[in-house]
Amino acid sequence: MTAIPRAIPSHPESGHRFDAGRRWAASLDLVFSVRDGVTRLSRARHQGPLRVQRPFYPEGRDAAGRPGACHLYLLHPPGGLVSGDALNIAARVETGAQALLTTPAANKLYRTDSHGVAWAQQTRLEVADGAVLEWLPQETIAFDGSRGEQGTHVELTGTARCLGWEVLSLGRPASRLPYVTGRIEQRFRLTRDGRPxxxxxxxxxxxxxxFTGRWGQGGATVQATLWAVGLSDEAEAIEALREQLPASPHWAVTVRHGVLLLRYLANERNEAWALCEAAWKVLRPRLIGREACIPRIWRT
Known part of the structure; x- marks a missing residue:
């Protein structure tokens, strides 16, 4: 399995530039391992304004005495990305471990500066054989004029299981500030044993x-993608989603190559979030044999 990338080298002088070479780097390198039968955060290295809170264990043990997942909150104190920011998040869940990662608030992608310098965010998630990862960040809000690139790379090995989502809201319609300038590029890559x-x-x-064509974005301002890998009966899971989630033309679900994908495309951020949360509640018992345990930070 590919090694977790080390922290991004620091270039103190780069933050004082005003061209594309400007760079404010921050990185977070996490490893979860099983110790004494419980998933522990065995490594947490950081550089720049990326941190984690102490791990939580709100699920306790099930009827068979098995411990629940380790819940961890990722913190980015600035609250968003500006021109020149370069965030690198890496997490590895080792054999037998179970981790749930989320964030305390929405991530904001701010308008680029007058020099058009972009931001970048890269996330690399590795899940070892027999391990489970739930990647459940709160939504991302892209301000008008935001420019940058987001990349998410999920590497699974053997019988690893993973469920995650990305909820993106373009512009701030409530403030009458639509997303009419800028450019964001998203890349997703999910592999098992090196196979895409x-x-x-x-x-x-x-x-x-x-962006406006009916064959593409269709003018929608909110989109969400939820993925789940490792379900024992994908067809039954899809039927359960169709039966238990609110009927709407704004979402659809399918499965290809063992990856269940649920998509939302419309204009309501709260609707997209509620849909993903409801789908997670349906899928989690089927994926890991436990009911959903809502992170407390979502309700504060």
């Missing part, structure tokens, strides 16, 4: 016909 299962590249550019 899901590869996707999505450019979001208000000046491209795809």
């Amino acid at each position: 299962l899901w590869l996707e590249r999505q450019p979001l550019d208000p000046n491209h016909p795809r």
Whole structure:
């Protein structure tokens, strides 16, 4: 399995530049391991403004005495990305471990500066044989004029299981500030034992016909993607989602190459979040044999 990338080298002088070479780097390197039968955060290295709170164990043990997942909150004190920011998040869940990662608030992608310098965010998640990872960040809000690239790479080994989502809101319609300038590129890569299962590249550019065309974004301001890998009966899980989630033309679910994908495309951020949370509640018992345990930070 590919090694977790080390922290991004520091370049103190780069933050004082005003061209594309400007760079404010931050990184987070996490490893979860089983110790005495319980998942522990065995490594937490950071550089720059990326931190974690202490791990939580709100699920206790089940009827068979098995401990629940380790819940961990990822913190980015600035609360968003500005021109020149470069965030690198890496997490590895080792054999037998179970981890749930989330964030305390929405991530904001701010408007680029007058020099057009972009931001970048890269996330690499590795799940070892027999391990479980739930990647459940709160939504991302892209301000008008935001420019940058997001990459998510999930590497599974053997019988690893994983469920995650990405909820993206473009612009701030409530403030009458739509997303009409800028460019965001998203890349997703999910592999098992080095074999690609899901590869996707999505450019979001208000000046491209795809952004407003019915064959593309269709003018929608909110989109969400939920994925689940490792379900024992994918067809039954899809039927359960269709029966238990609110019927709507705004979402659909399918499965390909062992990856269940649920998509939302419309204009309501709260609706997208509620849909993903409801789908997680349906899928979690089928994926790991436990009911959903809502992170407390979502209700504060």
